[in-house]
Amino acid sequence: MAEDRRTRRSRRALGAALVELVLERGFTALTVEDITERADVARATFYAHFRDKEDLFARVTADLLAELSERLVPAVAGSAVGFTGKPILEMLRHAREDRDLYRIVLRGEGDGKPLQMFVDACARATAEEFRARAERNAVQPRIDPELLARVWVGEQIAVLRWWVEQETPSLPAEEVVRMLLDLALHGRYWASGFEPPA
Amino acid sequence: MAEDRRTRRSRRALGAALVELVLERGFTALTVEDITERADVARATFYAHFRDKEDLFARVTADLLAELSERLVPAVAGSAVGFTGKPILEMLRHAREDRDLYRIVLRGEGDGKPLQMFVDACARATAEEFRARAERNAVQPRIDPELLARVWVGEQIAVLRWWVEQETPSLPAEEVVRMLLDLALHGRYWASGFEPPA
DNA sequence: TTGTTTACAGACACTCTGTTCAATAACCGA
DNA sequence: TCGGTTATTGAACAGAGTGTCTGTAAACAA
Numbered sequence: 288m289a290e291d292r293r294t295r296r297s298r299r300a301l302g303a304a305l306v307e308l309v310l311e312r313g314f315t316a317l318t319v320e321d322i323t324e325r326a327d328v329a330r331a332t333f334y335a336h337f338r339d340k341e342d343l344f345a346r347v348t349a350d351l352l353a354e355l356s357e358r359l360v361p362a363v364a365g366s367a368v369g370f371t372g373k374p375i376l377e378m379l380r381h382a383r384e385d386r387d388l389y390r391i392v393l394r395g396e397g398d399g400k401p402l403q404m405f406v407d408a409c410a411r412a413t414a415e416e417f418r419a420r421a422e423r424n425a426v427q428p429r430i431d432p433e434l435l436a437r438v439w440v441g442e443q444i445a446v447l448r449w450w451v452e453q454e455t456p457s458l459p460a461e462e463v464v465r466m467l468l469d470l471a472l473h474g475r476y477w478a479s480g481f482e483p484p485a
Numbered sequence: 486m487a488e489d490r491r492t493r494r495s496r497r498a499l500g501a502a503l504v505e506l507v508l509e510r511g512f513t514a515l516t517v518e519d520i521t522e523r524a525d526v527a528r529a530t531f532y533a534h535f536r537d538k539e540d541l542f543a544r545v546t547a548d549l550l551a552e553l554s555e556r557l558v559p560a561v562a563g564s565a566v567g568f569t570g571k572p573i574l575e576m577l578r579h580a581r582e583d584r585d586l587y588r589i590v591l592r593g594e595g596d597g598k599p600l601q602m603f604v605d606a607c608a609r610a611t612a613e614e615f616r617a618r619a620e621r622n623a624v625q626p627r628i629d630p631e632l633l634a635r636v637w638v639g640e641q642i643a644v645l646r647w648w649v650e651q652e653t654p655s656l657p658a659e660e661v662v663r664m665l666l667d668l669a670l671h672g673r674y675w676a677s678g679f680e681p682p683a
Numbered sequence: 684t685t686g687t688t689t690a691c692a693g694a695c696a697c698t699c700t701g702t703t704c705a706a707t708a709a710c711c712g713a
Numbered sequence: 714t715c716g717g718t719t720a721t722t723g724a725a726c727a728g729a730g731t732g733t734c735t736g737t738a739a740a741c742a743a
Contacts, residue, residue, distance in 0.1 A: 291688065291689065291740090291741065291742085292740085292741070292742095293688080293689050293690070293739095293740065293741070294688090294689070294690095297689085297690080313596060314596070315513065315596050318729085318730065318731095319730080319731075319732090320730080328690080328691095329690060329691045329692065330691095330692090331690075331691065331692075331693090331733090331734090332689080332690055332691070334731095334732065334733075335689075335690080338732090339731080339732080370673065370674075394597065394601065395593035395596075395597035395600075395601070396596075396597075398511060398512070398513050398593075398594075399592065399593035399594075399597050402593075403592065403593070406643075410643075410647070417677060420677070420679075421677065421678055424678075424679070426677075426678035426679060427678050428676070428677055428678045429667065429671075429675060429676050429677075429678055430664040430667060430668060430676045431655070431656060431664065432677075433647070433655070434644060434647070434656070434661065434664055435668070435673070435676055435677060437643045437644050437646075437647040438640045438643065438644060438665075438668065439673075440643065441639050441640050441642065441643020441644065441646075442636045442639050442640050442643070444639065444643070445604075445608075445635045445636065445638065445639020445640070445642070445643075446632060446635050446636060446639065448635075448639075449608070449631070449632070449635040457629070457631070458629060458632070463632065466628040466629065466632055467636075469627065469628060470628060470633070470636065471672065471673045471674070472672065472673075472674065472681050473627075473672060474669065474670065474671060474672035474673075475568065475633070475637075475669045475670075475672075476568075476669070476670065477627060478626070478627050478628045478633055479615060479618070479619065479624075479626055479627075479630075479633060480619055480622075480624035480625050480626045480627055481618075481622070481624060483670050489709090489710065489711080489719070489720065490709085490710065490711090491708095491709060491710070491719080491720050491721070492719090492720070495720080495721080516698090516699065516700090517699080517700075517701090518699080518700095526721085526722095527721060527722045527723065528701095528722095528723085529702090529703090529704095529721075529722065529723075529724090530720080530721055530722075532700095532701065532702075533720075533721080536701090537700080537701080684743100685742105685743095686741105686742100686743100687740105687741080687742085687743105688739105688740085688741070688742095689738105689739085689740070689741080690737105690738085690739070690740085691736100691737080691738075691739085692735100692736100692737090692738105693734105693735085693736100694733100694734085694735080695732100695733080695734080695735095696731100696732095696733090697730100697731080697732085697733105698729105698730085698731075698732105699728105699729090699730085699731095700727100700728080700729075700730095701726100701727095701728090701729105702725100702726080702727090702728105703724100703725085703726080704723105704724090704725090704726105705722100705723100705724100706721105706722085706723095707720105707721080707722075707723105708719105708720085708721070708722085709718105709719085709720070709721085710717105710718080710719075710720085711716105711717095711718080711719095712715105712716100712717095712718100713714100713715090713716095713717105
């Protein structure tokens with residue numbers, strides 16, 4: 288007996304209703320009753336499962352991030368050698384499957400805490416990786432690893448957000464990754480088609 | 486007669502109280518009474534000036550962004566030739582003077598709308614600039630200008646956020662800008678101290 | 684089928700909201 | 714300094730939403 292079918296039904300309905308409504312009206316504008324009504328569930332039932340609407344939101348996003356983390360493990364493991372595009376590619380694919388939720392999270396909906404924490408965690412991990420890699424290979428980073436890490440993840444999050452917000456995705460995920468790799472490799476002047484200044 | 490001294494006092498006090506309290510407890514947790522109490526102003530007075538707390542927040546941030554835009558004009562005007570670091574430098578300086586408010590905005594506090602809109606506006610303008618520049622000089626962008634624009638502003642916002650969130654700024658603004666310019670010029674492999682893969 | 688668990692509807696006190704009002708105080712210009 | 718104007722104040726108000734707690738009905742697992 289893993290879980291009562293009724294509780295699964297209720298929880299799923301509430302989660303789905305939340306996602307729908309946040310996209311329609313934004314998180315703060317929502318009422319618990321709005322959610323239960325959309326989910327076709329009694330208000331009392333809501334409180335049997337969640338403390339309040341931020342609790343529901345937190346669980347929904349936590350589930351998503353847990354799922355993402357899991358899918359990211361193999362991608363990150365193989366990228367210790369350099370800038371493969373594997374992690375970001377995996378994120379784009381994940382986002383394609385759960386576009387609505389990704390939109391919500393990346394908009395910073397619901398006070399934006401889950402997003403911020405995820406970004407900060409990524410940045411810290413990336414900075415640490417940069418430092419370790421430099422140490423291991425006895426090279427001197429030419430700019431602050433902390434700064435470089437922020438640039439790195441800031442770029443990816445920005446691209447991800449832009450990508451999921453498009454109604455008709457202008458570029459397939461694989462194409463985006465290719466461009467990002469080219470960009471990392473050749474730099475911004477190359478990408479824009481210009482020669483760097485003397 | 487520009488403005489009654491009393492209204493100025495009240496408005497300023499309420500704005501300052503909001504900023505303090507958002508930093509302490511976060512926007513959503515705040516009550517109008519919390520704000521008026523901290524500002525030492527009657528609750529009725531609050532409603533004489535603002536529709537609700539999001540209205541107050543919107544005005545405070547709008548003022549900040551207006552101020553920023555004004556300071557950005559000369560910096561942007563001179564940067565039509567390439568990637569000078571002037572705009573981001575001006576933002577860092579501005580942020581240094583108004584660190585608290587910058588923190589709040591960059592955290593996406595208050596549903597994050599002002600930040601998102603600012604970012605989107607910057608991205609659109611940047612993409613347009615890329616396109617126009619390529620057209621003017623008859624060069625072919627090697628990656629989607631839209632994507633490049635997102636990378637560009639996403640990076641700057643991320644760095645800005647990281648910078649204002651530090652308690653003891655590890656790097657002076659001018660140093661940060663220098664690093665960003667180097668990064669744009671030489672690419673990420675150079676910055677991390679590695680040679681790019683064959 | 685049976686005992687257990689969940690969903691349900693309604694009621695409850697509570698907090699916060701946004702508005703109104705008359706009395707008081709501060710302001711500005713003359 | 715004065716007098717008219719305008720803002721602030723505290724209090725009261727209805728209304729919306731919250732979170733909790735009932736007893737009853739329904740769905741569940743075994």
